[in-house]
Amino acid sequence: MENPLGLALVGCGRISGAHLGAVGQLADRVRLVAAVDRDLAAAQAAAQPFGAVASDDLAQVLAMPEVEAVLIASPNDLHAEQAMAAIAAGKHVLVEKPLAPTGAQALALAQAAADKGVVLAAGHTYxxxxxxxxxxxxxxxxxxxxxxxxxxxxxxxxxxxxxxxxxxxxxxxxxxxxxxxxxxxxxxxxxxxxxxxxxxxxxxxxxxxxxxxxxxxxxxxxxxxxxxxxxxxxxxxxxxxxxxxxxxxxxxxxxxxxxxxxxxxxxxxxxxxxxxxxxxxxxDLGHYFRIQMEEFIAAARGRPHRSVxxxxxxxxxxxxxxxxxxxxxxxxxxxxxxxxxxxxxxxxxxxxxxxxxxxxxx
Ligand SMILES: NC(=O)c1ccc[n+]([C@@H]2O[C@H](COP(=O)([O-])OP(=O)(O)OC[C@H]3O[C@@H](n4cnc5c(N)ncnc54)[C@H](O)[C@@H]3O)[C@@H](O)[C@H]2O)c1
The missing domain is CATH 3.30.360.10 (Dihydrodipicolinate Reductase; domain 2)
Structure with missing residues (x-):
């Protein structure tokens, strides 16, 4: 049995509910350990049901050793910078679509993840x-x-x-x-x-x-x-x-x-x-988010997967x-x-x- 993947959620807005629903259904494989939002109350609301840490400071959460992977669900223009910080910290990353604002920035992320030996997956949920x-x-x-x-x-x-x-x-x-x-x-x-x-x-x-x-x-x-x-x-x-x-x-x-x-x-x-x-x-779109999370966990654990x-x-x-x-x-x-x-x-x-x-x- 694998240990559940330690996950941090970044961006606790509209779409985060669908991702947290998936995390809740896969409790044997993934564990929310931190929720980050610039609005601390939003982070607390996301973290509380899972007993996770709430923070408005991404760097602080990336320094937590129990965070193995990061799910980025913030506004589009933050994806590239936050994903790059997570990769640099040695975390696997699942980024909501679009992966980055431009193709060049997206390619730089993919290359950085490959160089660091971590999984970079994109949330092409459907x-x-x-x-x-x-x-x-x-x-x-x-x-x-x-x-x-x-x-x-x-x-x-x-x-x-x-x-x-x-x-x-x-x-x-x-x-x-x-x-x-x-x-x-x-x-x-x-x-x-x-x-x-x-x-x-x-x-x-x-x-x-x-x-x-x-x-x-x-x-x-x-x-x-x-x-x-x-x-x-x-x-x-x-x-x-x-x-x-x-x-x-x-x-x-x-x-x-x-x-x-x-x-x-x-x-x-x-x-x-x-x-x-x-x-x-x-x-009901919940099963797409659940399967996406299952595939991401498989990728992070080095198993065959269908993550993008x-x-x-x-x-x-x-x-x-x-x-x-x-x-x-x-x-x-x-x-x-x-x-x-x-x-x-x-x-x-x-x-x-x-x-x-x-x-x-x-
Ligand atoms: N896969 C899908 O079907 C699907 C559907 C909707 C949205 N999305 C994607 O999800 C992402 C989020 O969309 P949303 O509709 O949930 O937006 P939203 O605005 O409702 O949520 C974004 C959250 O990020 C927080 N945030 C802003 N700046 C931050 C920062 N610097 N650090 C941490 N958190 C910060 C905001 O406070 C907010 O809570 C977008 O990239 C969007 O394209 C995907």
Missing amino acids: RQGPAFHYLLDHWQNFGKLMAVEVTSCVRWNGPQAPWWATRKPEEGLILSLFAPHSLDFVQMCMGADDPIRVHAEAARWQTGWQGEDQAMILLAYPGRRMASVHISYNQPSIIDRKVLHFSKGVVEIEDGEFLRFNRELLVKPAPGVVRDARVMGGR SGFDAARTIALIDRILADARRNGADAIDPSPPPELALDITANVQADAFSRRKEA
Whole structure:
């Protein structure tokens, strides 16, 4: 029997509840020993149920020998600096997506972790579900991959964390916050290859933030393969759909849970996981965070695992750099000025729960 992995959580905000839920379910394999937040009360609230230390000082927690691993769930612009400090302290690190603000910073992290001999994993949570594992495990059955389509459109009625509102258009909003999930899926399907051509269009419909809230991306990969991605924060009836065109037929993954091959249903969720996939909070996402944590523990313990490596995540961030640059080249005027009144969305017409805070309250 292994000792439970000693974990420190950095950033005790909205998404931390999902990670702590996973830690609670895996008590035989992982133990929360510290929670860090610049808001000490938030750190205390996270630490207290686990009997962990609460702190507002990351350096102090990184000096604790019982901290073997660090989970970084702070705002995006802190990931690179905090992850680098954890690596330098010899800790394994799981970083929420995106791994770093730029591909170059992400690659530097991956290299630093490799040099130090610690695990660096990225929180591309939504490849860690049963349908996605089935897809990879049965890949050979489907023939040659020709094309991938991803549609992932949700509705956020304005910023879900205060720092969303202040992100500059050139830093990306949906392209930095949401696209990492869709692009991680595409990159996973394309293996070791990165796209040879990138085309991107982005637009802003809402006024509560400065960055783009809708985008379409077209990617050409080596070997005549291609991919399209459509993401939006403006869709009141959620759509989450992945279609893979193989030489032997079509794989469709609906709502991250239902996998069909040539319309035959091969994977479906456990009862109660999908209550109403059209609305925010209508799907239980807890198992993704649990599996992600299991895979990270396996990686930290040197066992076979499906964690997303720092090097693979860095390739995805480098791709986002290219997409952001292309979207701005093609139409910064669709993002930078506030949408004119005739385009304003009636966002108050859609009253929906925040999926993550709801879980924290539950
Ligand atoms: N995997 C997913 O599906 C998913 C979903 C939501 C968010 N995220 C990612 O998780 C991260 C956090 O997002 P969130 O929505 O929970 O944000 P949040 O703002 O709710 O939480 C961030 C927390 O970090 C704390 N913080 C700020 N500065 C800090 C510092 N210097 N040191 C320590 N703590 C500090 C804040 O006080 C806050 O409690 C983001 O990178 C986001 O992209 C991932």
